[in-house]
Each structure stands twice: as C-alpha cells, then as structure tokens.
Amino acid sequence: MDKSPQELYQERLKRYEDAQAGRVPDRIPIPLFTVDFHARYAGYTLAETVYDGEKLSHSVEKTVLDFEPDCFEQQHTRNLIGHALDLVGYIPEKWPGGEIGDDDPFQYLDMEIMKGDEYDELINDPSWYFMRRMVPRTARNLRALEKFPNPTAFLYHGIVYNLAAFGTPEMKQAMDLMHEVGKLALSTIEAEKNFIRHMANKGFPAQRGGAMVCPFDAIVDFMRGAKGGMLDVMRRGDKLLAAIDAVTNTYTKYAIELATLQPSKTLFIPLHWGIDSFMSPDQFKTFYWPQLRRVINMTIEAGLTPMPFFEGDCTSRLEIIADVPPGKCTYLFESTDLFKAKKILGDVVCIRGGMPASLLIAGSVTEVEEHTRLLIKELGRGGGYIIDSSAAGIPREARFENVRAMFDTVKRYGVY
C-alpha cells in the first residue's frame, strides 16, 4: 500500500526534525541541498535558471522527484534574481549570464566598500549608513540614495522640508527603479512560496526558512573586504567590536524576525571568517564566537533552528563551539574532521555533512558507496546526524551516478 504524499511529507519532516533535535530518526535523513547542481542535472545553463522562473522550477522539481530527498533547498530567492541584479547594477557580484559566462556560477568579489574611517558613522546609525553609503556604492543605478535624508529628522515640519531630497529627478529615477525591482522581488518571493507549496503537495518539505550571514562576516565580507577587515582586527579592534554589536542589533534581529514568517523553521547561517587558518583562537574568542553564539541564541529564542555552515576546516574550534543549548542547533561542516566533531559535539548539536565534493566529482560509485557506509556507521550512531555533501551542498560538477549512489546507499543502509 503506497503512502500518500501527505503521509510521506510528514514522515520526511519528522525524520529531518528528529535528527536536528539530536534524536534517533527511523533513518538518517538525506536532503537535496544544491546551489546549482539542479540546473546541470535538468540540462539547463545556470543563466537559464537565474533568468527564467519556469526553467528554475522545472530543474528543482525534476531533481527532487528523481532523488526523492527528505527535504530540498528552495531556489527562487537565491537564484531567480538575474533581472533584478541587472536593474540595480549590483557591483560586488558577478552572476551567470551577466558579465560572466552562462555556466559560470555566482561569485562575490572581495572589495572594500566601507572605508576604514567610517566605523563611527556605521556604529552611530547603521540604517542610515546602509541607506546612503552601502546602497549607492554597491548598486550602480541607485547612486542617488546617497542623498537620502536621515529619517530621524522627519519631525514636525521636518516631515515636509526633509522630503526635499525626494524632489530631484535623480531621486525620482532611483525610486522608480526600486519600484520596478520591488515588483520583480515580489513575484520571485511569490513564486518561491508557490513552489514550496507545490512540492509539499508532492510530499517534500523545504529544508530551511531564512538565511543570513553572521555579524563579523557581514562587515568583513560585504563591507570592509578581506584586507580591510583583517587590518581592522589589528588596528581598530574596539571599533570592529562595536560595529558587530550594532549590526547584530539591527540587521541580525530583522533577519531573524523575517525568518520566523517562513514555513520551515531552520535558519541557514553560512560562516566564512572563523576558520582555523584564518584567525587565532584568541581572535576567534574575541571577534567571532561570542557574537555568533548570541545570534544562535537569538535564533533559538525566536523558535527557530539555527544551521550555521562552518566553511573550511574548523576542527580546532570544536570545544569552543560546543557551548550552545543542547538539541537546538544543526552544524553543517565543510572540511572539519567530522569524526572528531561527533565525539565532541555529538551530544550537543546535530552534525551535518561528510561527503567530500571531490569524491562526488572525481570519485567512483564504489568509493561513494563505501564512504557513505562509513559515514552511516561512524556519524549516524545514536542519531543527530544528517548526511550531506560538504561544499554548500551537492556541487554542480558532481557525477550524477555518484549522487545517485549516495542517496541509494543512505536509504538502504542508513535505517536505524
């Protein structure tokens, strides 16, 4: 007797949530976490899935239906943004079909956008700083916003004369453009909602709700750049710390609020700068972990499951990052030693990852099967484990038969 899609949906969701809470599910869950694998799998260029909603939906649906994962990564708000990025003229990123090749992936460019002497401006009024410094410097066609008035001046008759900034032709052009981009964004968000509902009706839950970056990375990746950010650690650590607090109280709080409105209660938090070879244990304990832990705690208090993605190798951090409420977090790892992580973190967090990108891309089916069985045996013990590829999901270049082998092996041998 076949189960209905609704029964399968509940079964898969329970499997995923049991593992996330550190419990023993009926089987090790296997998500379909992709960034762009689905495009290649369904025979599209990346540009097609970045500019064409139907092709994007088709590629994700085909991949989900073929592999039957326990949950899947929704793609619209992540991928279907080519037209909108073209319109705003976003400077620090290249995307498929826009200035780079149709099959070249999204790439963020490391650059200094915020200047080193602007910390006080950011700390004192983060929202205004973003509006009149960050937006005009990152969006070529929104430069007029550098004249955006400080909204705190909209008092009494200030409500009139402080709107003068909006009376110029340049500002009108920018406002009109924001309206156009806003319409595109609305339709993308709507398309994603519909797609999630559509896939739920077919029995497949979404793997996450929101996504956001942690405060240190927000500043170093997206504002100061690698060189500026690393120099700030040395030259103006106190300002950097104050800015991290300011960003946590504004951006992070807001991102968490938005995430609570999503159907899936998992919040994805990719991490870049905390890895072993980038900063010292002392720097990690000063600039990175306390603030990240605060974000994790804020996320948990909002009723969500934080899923930080520890990129790179974070093996030396395992003892430090164990300091979170048990059964509330999923830690996704890239090249950290997961067998060590299981020993140190196994009772505290759900561990996710384990399948190296190199194996899916350049290994054989037999090697993938053997490695999957090793992961099941060593990491699956006692529950609290979700198998996944280690490079922000399944890499685009993965051999299809290897991905198939990973899924089949988990479903056959990953049963508790």
Add this chain to the structure above:
Amino acid sequence: MTESDEQQLVTFLADMREGEALALAKKMIDGGHDPLRVLERCRDAMDIVGARYEAKEYFLPELMLAGEMLSEVSALAKPLIVTGGNGAKLSKGMVVIGTVHGDLHDIGKNIVSFMLDISGFTVIDLGVDVRPATFIEAINHNNPEIVGLSGFLTLAFDSMKETIDAFSEAGIRDRFKIMIGGGQMDERIREFTGADAFGKDAIEAVSLCNSWAGA
C-alpha cells in the same frame, strides 16, 4: 646606536607594533641611515613573521598587517635608493601563480603569493580568471621552476585539469613543478588534475616550494 636601531626595527615589525615601527623607520631614514639596510631589516622581520605564521602564532590579520608595514617602510626607503639592489635576498626560485579560468577568488592566492615572496621566492602573480594560454605565455616568458594554480570553487577542478592538459599539449609540462591550492583540494583532485602536489593553505604552499627548490 644604529645597530640597536636596526634590531629594534626588526622587533617592532615582527611584534606588530606598527606605529613604533614606522616612526623608527622614518627616524632612521631621515637621519641618513642606509635605506638598503632598512629594507634588509624588513626582510629579516618578515622571516620572523613567516615563521610565526607557520607555527600558528600568527594568522591572517597579522600577515595582512605585516604586508602593510612592509609597503609603508618600502615607500619611505625606496625613493632614496639611488643605485644597486632592492634589498631582496637571492631568490630561491620563480613561481608563476594565478587563479584558474572561471574562478574570480583571490584572497587565498594573494596570501600564498605574499608568503612565497617573504620566503624568498620571486612571484609572478597573474591574477584571477587566468586562461591556460595566459599561463603558457607567462611561463614561456619567465621560465619558472614552479607553477601554482589556485581555485576556490569546485569548477576550478575542471579548469585546473584543462590548464595542465594545455601545458602538456604545448610540450612544456615537464619544465616545472605544478602545485594546486584551495580549501577543496585533496589527493583525489591532485590526481584528477595531473598536478604534482596540492596544498590547502599558504603554509603548505611554502613548504612545497621549499622542498622543490631544495631549500
């Protein structure tokens, strides 16, 4: 007096005391100290920084600051050097390095370039998104002992393989050693691309180059 100034400069630079290091370097140069000797002491300090990085006492923030201090002192000293050398030690060898075609990431490559530079290698950095033909041109022009291919994205696996295949087709593959680098690299990808060795970080890159240079 000048001897101790030189020692003091090395200490300030190696200990990340930027303000004191720059003030002292300025005082030395303004006071007529041989600018070449000032640059040589910078090199000594960079040796210490490199050693501390390898010993995991220093990390990226310290490396970046060391690089900044080096350029700041060089900017003071170099205009005063009339003839002769540039304060560099005899090179251990030449490395041509670049991020392979399709990949625009350069943070890791820049750190490797910097570490190789302060470790005594001559580095020709071709930048990011480097096509095989550009590598081949630079190799033919510079005749390096070592070629470094950098990549952050998984697409770099294919690009590295294509680049090394292109070296073979051009008949130059055996003229130098090839190392591939990036967080995703492992033995499987080394074999897949046909490189001689892989490294996950700048320390491994320096150690590979040292072993090939017989240092």
